[in-house]
Structures are given as C-alpha cells and as structure tokens.
Amino acid sequence: MTRDDALRLDAQDPLAPLREQFALPEGKIYLDGNSLGALPKATPERVRLAIEQEWGTDLIESWNKAGWIDAPRRLGDRLAPLIGARPGEVLVADSTSINLYKVLHAALSLQQGQRKKVVSERSNFPTDLYIADSVVRAHGGELVLVDSPDEIPALLDERCAVLMLTHVHYRTGRMHDMALLTRWAHQAGALTIWDLAHSAGAVPVDLLGSAADFAVGCGYKYLNGGPGAPAFVWVHPRHLGLSYQPLSGWLGHAQPFAFNPFYQPAAGIQQYQCGTPVVLGMAALECGLAVFEGAQALGGMAALRAKSLALTNLFMEELEARVPEARIVTPREAAQRGSQVSFSLSGELSGAAYAVVQALIGRGVVGDYRAGDPKRLDAEPHLLRFGFTPLYTRHVDAFDAVQHLVDVLATQAWKAPQFQTQNKVT
Amino acid sequence: MTRDDALRLDAQDPLAPLREQFALPEGKIYLDGNSLGALPKATPERVRLAIEQEWGTDLIESWNKAGWIDAPRRLGDRLAPLIGARPGEVLVADSTSINLYKVLHAALSLQQGQRKKVVSERSNFPTDLYIADSVVRAHGGELVLVDSPDEIPALLDERCAVLMLTHVHYRTGRMHDMALLTRWAHQAGALTIWDLAHSAGAVPVDLLGSAADFAVGCGYKYLNGGPGAPAFVWVHPRHLGLSYQPLSGWLGHAQPFAFNPFYQPAAGIQQYQCGTPVVLGMAALECGLAVFEGAQALGGMAALRAKSLALTNLFMEELEARVPEARIVTPREAAQRGSQVSFSLSGELSGAAYAVVQALIGRGVVGDYRAGDPKRLDAEPHLLRFGFTPLYTRHVDAFDAVQHLVDVLATQAWKAPQFQTQNKVT
Numbered sequence: 001m002t003r004d005d006a007l008r009l010d011a012q013d014p015l016a017p018l019r020e021q022f023a024l025p026e027g028k029i030y031l032d033g034n035s036l037g038a039l040p041k042a043t044p045e046r047v048r049l050a051i052e053q054e055w056g057t058d059l060i061e062s063w064n065k066a067g068w069i070d071a072p073r074r075l076g077d078r079l080a081p082l083i084g085a086r087p088g089e090v091l092v093a094d095s096t097s098i099n100l101y102k103v104l105h106a107a108l109s110l111q112q113g114q115r116k117k118v119v120s121e122r123s124n125f126p127t128d129l130y131i132a133d134s135v136v137r138a139h140g141g142e143l144v145l146v147d148s149p150d151e152i153p154a155l156l157d158e159r160c161a162v163l164m165l166t167h168v169h170y171r172t173g174r175m176h177d178m179a180l181l182t183r184w185a186h187q188a189g190a191l192t193i194w195d196l197a198h199s200a201g202a203v204p205v206d207l208l209g210s211a212a213d214f215a216v217g218c219g220y221k222y223l224n225g226g227p228g229a230p231a232f233v234w235v236h237p238r239h240l241g242l243s244y245q246p247l248s249g250w251l252g253h254a255q256p257f258a259f260n261p262f263y264q265p266a267a268g269i270q271q272y273q274c275g276t277p278v279v280l281g282m283a284a285l286e287c288g289l290a291v292f293e294g295a296q297a298l299g300g301m302a303a304l305r306a307k308s309l310a311l312t313n314l315f316m317e318e319l320e321a322r323v324p325e326a327r328i329v330t331p332r333e334a335a336q337r338g339s340q341v342s343f344s345l346s347g348e349l350s351g352a353a354y355a356v357v358q359a360l361i362g363r364g365v366v367g368d369y370r371a372g373d374p375k376r377l378d379a380e381p382h383l384l385r386f387g388f389t390p391l392y393t394r395h396v397d398a399f400d401a402v403q404h405l406v407d408v409l410a411t412q413a414w415k416a417p418q419f420q421t422q423n424k425v426t
Numbered sequence: 427m428t429r430d431d432a433l434r435l436d437a438q439d440p441l442a443p444l445r446e447q448f449a450l451p452e453g454k455i456y457l458d459g460n461s462l463g464a465l466p467k468a469t470p471e472r473v474r475l476a477i478e479q480e481w482g483t484d485l486i487e488s489w490n491k492a493g494w495i496d497a498p499r500r501l502g503d504r505l506a507p508l509i510g511a512r513p514g515e516v517l518v519a520d521s522t523s524i525n526l527y528k529v530l531h532a533a534l535s536l537q538q539g540q541r542k543k544v545v546s547e548r549s550n551f552p553t554d555l556y557i558a559d560s561v562v563r564a565h566g567g568e569l570v571l572v573d574s575p576d577e578i579p580a581l582l583d584e585r586c587a588v589l590m591l592t593h594v595h596y597r598t599g600r601m602h603d604m605a606l607l608t609r610w611a612h613q614a615g616a617l618t619i620w621d622l623a624h625s626a627g628a629v630p631v632d633l634l635g636s637a638a639d640f641a642v643g644c645g646y647k648y649l650n651g652g653p654g655a656p657a658f659v660w661v662h663p664r665h666l667g668l669s670y671q672p673l674s675g676w677l678g679h680a681q682p683f684a685f686n687p688f689y690q691p692a693a694g695i696q697q698y699q700c701g702t703p704v705v706l707g708m709a710a711l712e713c714g715l716a717v718f719e720g721a722q723a724l725g726g727m728a729a730l731r732a733k734s735l736a737l738t739n740l741f742m743e744e745l746e747a748r749v750p751e752a753r754i755v756t757p758r759e760a761a762q763r764g765s766q767v768s769f770s771l772s773g774e775l776s777g778a779a780y781a782v783v784q785a786l787i788g789r790g791v792v793g794d795y796r797a798g799d800p801k802r803l804d805a806e807p808h809l810l811r812f813g814f815t816p817l818y819t820r821h822v823d824a825f826d827a828v829q830h831l832v833d834v835l836a837t838q839a840w841k842a843p844q845f846q847t848q849n850k851v852t
Contacts, residue, residue: 023478023482025482025483025484025485028485030485032485032486035486036481036485036486038482038485039477039478039481039482043477044474044477044478044482047473047474047477047706048470048473048474051465051469051470051473051652051710052449052465052470054653055462055465055652055653056449056451056464056465056470057451058451059451059454059456059458059462059464059792060458060461060462060792060794060851061787062653063849063850063851064849064850064851068653068654069850069851070850094520094521094524094701095520095675095700095701095702096701097673097675097676097700097701098520098524098673098675098700098701101672101673122687123687124687125676125685126676126679126682126685126686126687126689127675127676127677127701129687129688129689130674130675130676130679130688130689131673131674131675133674133688133689134672134673134674134689135672137672138564138672145687220702226477226481226705226706227480227481227488227494227702227703227705227706228494228702228703228704228705228706228707228708229704230704231701246527246560246561246563246564247523247524247527247557247560248556248557248559248560249521249523249524249553249556249557250523250551250552250553250556251553253552253556256552257797257850257851258797259551259552259796259797260552261548261549261550261552261555261571262555262556262559263552263555263556263559263560274521274523274524275520275521275522275523275524275553275657276521276646276653276654277653277654278654278655278656278704278707279652279653279654280473280652280653280654280706280707280710281654281704281706281707282654284477284706361487366485366486368486370685371683371684371685423489423490424489424490424495424496424683425486425489425490425495425683
C-alpha cells in the first residue's frame with residue numbers, strides 16, 4: 001500500500017461526502033472520535049437558535065412550541081434505528097453512568113431477589129463496575145468479574161441475575177457477540193445489559209434481533225453530540241411496566257403536570273426519565289443524529305461499517321508492515337472488533353506509550369492513551385488507542401497516521417520533555 | 427401608587443443597569459423567571475466559543491486546556507457565595523432530582539439505620555416527594571408528609587432521620603426559617619436537606635450560618651443558566667467522607683483516570699459527581715453566575731433581596747387595591763416569602779385561573795399557572811404565579827402586570843376559546 005493507493009480509495013469512497021458535514025480542525029488527523037466525536041457543521045447554528053430564539057425570545061413557551069418536553073423521546077426515536085430498536089423504545093437522558101444505574105436496578109428488580117449475581121469483565125470501563133458495585137450492594141448481591149470472556153459461560157448459572165457487558169471494549173476495541181451471549185444468558189435465566197458507548201454509530205447494533213434486555217450508551221462519542229452530550233437508555237418492551245428503577249423524578253411520572261404527591265410511573269420508556277432535559281445538549285445531539293439520517297441514502301450503518309473495517313484493516317496492515325514494535329491487541333477478525341485499533345509497544349518502548357501519543361498529538365495526529373496496570377504489564381499493557389469514525393475519517397488519514405508514528409519512533413521525538421508530563425485528563 | 431410612581435422607583439433603582447445584561451423579548455413583561463430564567467446577553471457568544479473553538483477546533487484537548495474537567499467545581503465555587511457556602515463545597519452536576527437522590531441516601535447513611543423517617547410537606551414539589559419515596563423504600567424507612575409547617579416540630583422525634591424541605595415553596599412562595607428549623611431538627615438528632623430551587627439567586631441563603639446539612643438546587647430558574655441547566659449539590663464538610671451516595675460514577679472516583687476496577691470515592695464534594703459534565707450547559711450557566719458577580723459592586727444579594735421585596739410588595743398592594751377577586755396566598759411578611767407572588771381567584775372565577783394566565787400571556791404578561799387539587803379546592807386552589815427576578819424586573823412591570831389583569835377580568839378576555847385548551851406543559 002502506498003499513499004497514492006490510500007488517496008485512490010478515498011476518491012472511490014461513496015461515503016466521502018459525509019466528511020463535508022463536519023467542521024474538522026485544519027491540519028489535524030483526528031482519530032479520537034471514540035472519546036469525543038467531531039463537530040457537525042450544522043450544530044453551532046442549531047444551538048444558537050435554541051439559545052436566542054427558543055430560550056431568549058420564546059422562553060417557557062418553548063416547552064410546548066419548540067418541543068423541548070418531547071426531546072428525550074424524539075431524539076430516542078431518531079437514535080433507535082442505529083441500535084436495532086423501534087420508535088418509542090429509546091430515551092435520551094442523563095449520563096451513561098446514571099442510565100446504567102437505572103437499568104441495573106430494573107434488571108435486579110425483575111429477578112425478584114431470586115438471583116443477585118451480576119457478571120461482568122474486570123477490564124470493563126470502570127464507571128460500569130463502580131455503578132454495578134453500588135447496585136449489587138443495594139440488592140445484597142455480588143459482582144463477579146472475569147479476566148477473560150472465555151470465563152463467562154461457566155458463570156451463567158442459576159445464581160446469575162445479569163450479564164452486564166460493554167459491547168465494544170473501550171481499551172482493546174474487541175466486540176462481543178451480542179446475540180450469542182444474550183442467548184446463553186437467557187438459557188441460564190439471566191438478563192443482559194449492554195453498554196453501547198463504543199458501538200452506537202460505530203457498528204451496526206441489533207438489540208431486538210439479539211433479544212437483549214437493556215442497553216445504555218453515550219451521546220458524545222460516535223454520535224457526535226458534543227462534550228457531555230446526554231446519554232441514552234433502551235429497555236426491551238417486554239420489561240416495561242414490570243421493572244422498577246429508583247430514579248423516580250417528576251418527568252418519569254404518568255402525569256408530571258398534575259403535580260400529584262405520589263409517584264406513578266409513566267407507561268413505556270418515559271418512566272426512565274428523571275429530571276428536566278438538558279435542552280442545549282439535546283439540540284446539539286440532534287444534529288449528530290441528523291448526519292446518520294443523511295447517511296441512509298449512502299447505505300447507512302452497513303456502508304459505514306464496511307468503511308470502518310476497511311480503515312481499521314488498512315491501519316493494522318500498515319502498522320504490522322512498518323512498525324515492528326507495535327503489538328496490536330484489537331482482534332483482526334472483523335466480526336470481533338469495533339471501530340478502533342489499540343496497540344502496545346514492545347520491549348524498551350513498552351513504557352513510552354503515553355509520550356508517543358503526546359508526540360503524535362504534537363504532530364497533529366490525535367489518538368489517546370490508556371494506561372495499563374503497572375503491576376501486570378504483560379496482561380494489560382499501556383495502550384495507544386485510535387478511533388476510526390467512518391463518517392469523517394479518510395483512508396489517507398489512517399495511512400498518514402502510521403507514517404507519523406514511524407517518524408516519531410525513528411527520530412525518538414517522543415523523548416522530548418514536554419511529552420512526558422501527564423495532563424489531568426489523559 | 428400611580429404608573430409614574432413606579433417609573434420613578436425604576437429611575438432611582440441602583441440595580442436598574444443589571445437589566446441591560448439580559449436579552450429580554452420585546453413587548454413582554456416576563457414574570458416567570460422562577461420557572462425559566464431569562465437569557466444573559468453574554469451567553470450566546472460564550473456557548474458559541476465552547477462549541478466552535480473548544481469542541482470543534484481543540485476537541486479532546488479542551489478537557490485540560492478549557493477546563494472542562496474542572497467545570498463542576500469551578501461553577502460550584504462561583505455559586506457558593508449565593509448560598510452561604512465556601513469554595514470547594516458546591517458541585518454543579520446532574521439534575522435537582524438526581525442530586526436530591528444522592529443527598530437523601532447520604533443523609534440516611536449517616537443515620538446508620540438508627541433512624542429511617544423522612545419528614546417533608548405534602549405540597550412540596552412532587553419530584554422531591556417521588557425521590558424521597560424511592561430512597562426511604564431502599565432504606566426500609568418511611569416518608570411522613572405534613573399538611574402544614576406547624577405540624578413539623580411534633581414529628582422531629584427520635585425516629586426522625588431527615589427533615590427535607592424546599593426553602594421557598596414553589597406554589598405559594600412561602601419561605602421557611604432555615605436556621606430555626608435546622609436547629610430544631612438537630613436538637614432532635616435529625617439532619618436537614620434544603621431544596622434551594624426557588625432560593626438560589628432569589629433570596630440570600632446562609633447554609634453554613636444555618637448549620638444546614640445538605641442542599642440541592644436548580645440552575646435554570648433564578649440563576650439564569652438556560653433550559654435544563656445543570657443543578658447543584660452542597661454537603662456540609664462535616665459529613666464528607668462519612669456519608670455514602672450510591673451514584674458512584676467514574677468522575678466521583680479519587681483517581682478517575684487511573685481506571686481502577688474498584689471504586690474509591692474522591693475526597694470532598696467531588697465524590698458527588700457521577701458522569702461526564704454537560705459542557706454546553708456548564709458554559710451557559712457560567713454566564714448566569716457571572717451576572718451575580720457583577721452585581722456584587724451594586725450591593726449583591728442584599729440589594730437584590732431589597733428590590734425583590736419592593737417588587738413583590740408593590741404587586742401585592744396593587745392586587746389588593748385593584749383586584750378584589752384576588753386571594754393572595756404568598757405571605758405578606760417579608761421574612762416569610764421568597765421572590766414570587768401567587769394568588770387564586772375567588773367566587774365564580776376560582777376555576778378560571780388557567781384561562782386568565784393564558785389571556786395574560788396573550789397580552790405579553792408571562793406568569794404561570796399551578797393547578798390545585800380539584801377535590802380540595804379550598805385548601806389548595808388553582809393558582810396564578812408570578813416570579814419577580816430582581817436582576818431584570820422593573821417596578822413598572824409589576825404595576826403594568828396588575829393593570830393587564832384588571833383589563834383581562836373587566837373585558838372577560840379570558841373566556842375566549844383559545845385560552846381554555848391546556849398545553850402539554852402548563
């Protein structure tokens with residue numbers, strides 16, 4: 001593969017026009033859309049309208065006139081096709097952590113105290129584990145963590161209440177087989193909760209087709225909703241009305257404006273809403289979702305997935321060919337990976353991952369770093385992590401990123417002092 | 427009082443220049459800042475910068491460079507003087523309902539199962555009751571509701587864990603004596619939780635001086651943070667590190683970027699953070715808080731309170747003089763009211779409150795309506811509710827609002843069919 005080959009792939013890419021819908025910074029190769037998605041060009045004007053017209057001029061009238069009150073379900077309906085759900089099943093609200101808290105309580109309430117064990121991965125994104133720890137504590141249950149997915153089947157027993165997994169792993173980019181694991185869980189009488197933080201907008205997701213039970217996910221990664229965008233929650237309709245979630249705020253009430261002193265949950269997914277929707281964040285996220293609707297005519301998520309796999313494949317092949325120190329931890333098999341590539345550096349470079357990422361950022365190649373466990377560096381090494389958002393990433397970006405890495409290593413540019421100091425947020 | 431008298435009061439008002447900092451709609455008298463505060467003129471440009479520069483151009487770098495990660499505590503520090511707290515004690519995060527859930531759990535955890543009764547008012551804002559019901563259920567406790575504040579002292583006994591009150595009542599505008607009730611609660615061994623939704627930015631609040639235990643409040647009312655602005659939470663420092671709140675998300679961890687699988691709460695108020703801060707909402711709220719800092723030179727909250735009392739007093743005196751059907755439910759005594767005036771209409775107009783509010787809105791006088799309990803209309807009548815934000819409300823606005831009401835009643839304009847249909851949000 002040459003740079004011209006990569007440029008040729010971009011010239012032939014039917015999805016290439018989608019990049020024009022994003023305001024990407026000049027001179028940067030942005031490969032961190034799995035941490036914070038890029039800015040859709042439509043967003044500033046849409047948020048300006050929400051502020052100046054809807055808030056500034058129309059004020060409280062906008063709850064009805066601008067549809068603020070319906071935004072959590074309206075955005076949920078627009079998001080639903082990306083995750084294999086139907087309109088009316090998804091709610092956009094709160095943060096991923098808080099939504100996970102809701103569905104974990106709901107799932108354990110469905111098990112009616114008969115089963116109290118929650119199974120997850122020790123390397124799951126920490127907030128999922130912290131929230132699960134809190135919820136199992138409230139139910140007098142137990143959180144059981146596996147070191148490898150291979151250990152999961154043996155734990156799906158008559159004590160298992162919930163299998164809680166992040167669909168695409170935040171460190172490695174490894175993707176679980178949602179349908180298979182859900183089937184195994186159901187055969188054992190357990191329920192499944194899927195965290196789609198690194199899936200929604202990145203890979204096709206089929207919640208209903210997988211017969212999943214609950215899902216949550218993030219608005220500010222591949223959905224490009226902006227920093228701290230509201231998150232989402234999905235509950236299989238068979239569980240609505242039977243499950244109980246404890247964040248029983250007024251907007252989850254059947255009649256919020258009747259101001260009754262006693263709580264009566266709304267029918268449907270609305271009962272998962274708690275407080276007032278964050279209107280500005282909703283306006284921004286709606287622009288992120290609109291890009292996906294525009295991509296429908298170009299093949300939608302199936303086409304985006306094909307491009308994502310091509311990008312991550314190109315990146316991995318170039319890495320293997322040109323960076324012998326790279327140890328790729330992301331699965332090569334397409335069905336087992338999401339839309340990112342992570343690798344460690346071997347030998348004497350194994351501790352240099354942070355500085356190498358900083359040196360790359362210094363050259364305009366934005367990826368990120370995820371620390372390993374220093375006590376068990378072989379099992380969990382420091383990682384360089386690169387996300388490939390098919391909406392706006394070009395083949396030549398993947399190619400150039402590897403070239404920059406080759407240069408950074410060849411020149412030992414990462415040894416410069418300014419690349420050693422850790423920022424507050426890494 | 428004549429209209430010229432009101433204009434003269436405005437001409438002499440040292441706080442009058444603050445109105446220039448708001449983008450108020452032409453031709454409206456906006457008396458609903460207790461529902462949604464008006465737009466500060468600085469906000470659109472600040473949010474545009476957050477979107478285009480911080481998000482669009484700097485992307486993930488902004489977590490450090492633009493201080494996104496510190497926003498919850500930075501805004502908390504700016505808010506602290508308005509509620510009698512110190513820097514480092516307040517966190518801006520999530521919604522009022524969710525923050526109330528955190529502090530209710532924390533307060534009950536401090537009582538260590540010895541006391542499980544939570545006392546509140548039946549007419550408290552419903553979300554507070556719904557959340558309290560959920561939390562007492564989790565602790566095997568009991569929520570006891572009083573119909574009148576007079577009943578509270580008798581309930582502060584050896585079973586009482588928490589006295590949970592909204593400082594300024596959302597319907598009547600009646601203000602509790604925070605210091606006195608907190609002292610009574612403490613004498614009985616109970617803790618206090620204060621919902622400052624209708625207090626912060628409206629009346630001087632002295633949490634530390636009152637020795638209160640916990641407080642929560644809203645960013646989108648008198649703080650002018652915009653629709654769905656993030657809320658705030660305060661915990662007295664004596665309780666930090668001892669109390670437990672279950673929304674244990676990663677950003678409340680002592681070392682969130684160490685990605686440890688086990689939760690260890692951060693020291694201080696940071697442990698009340700859960701997920702990622704809503705950056706756009708934070709940027710908007712910061713502009714709302716800046717207005718109060720600018721008001722410091724003009725006398726700050728003390729001067730704002732004096733003006734607020736003058737406005738509500740003027741409105742009540744005009745109402746009494748000119749609208750014989752008005753039954754004011756807001757206390758006339760200054761120490762017992764917040765920054766709003768609520769009243770019902772007597773006799774055959776008692777059911778017309780909604781239509782009258784709509785007719786007033788049709789004339790540009792924006793207040794709102796709060797339904798009473800139709801089964802006990804004497805005790806809890808339908809209310810017309812008007813908020814007087816001293817930052818931007820003029821004496822002449824209060825005067826003119828009464829004149830419009832006189833006209834609406836005299837012409838029976840409220841009987842027009844378009845004013846009868848209830849909106850989704852009232």
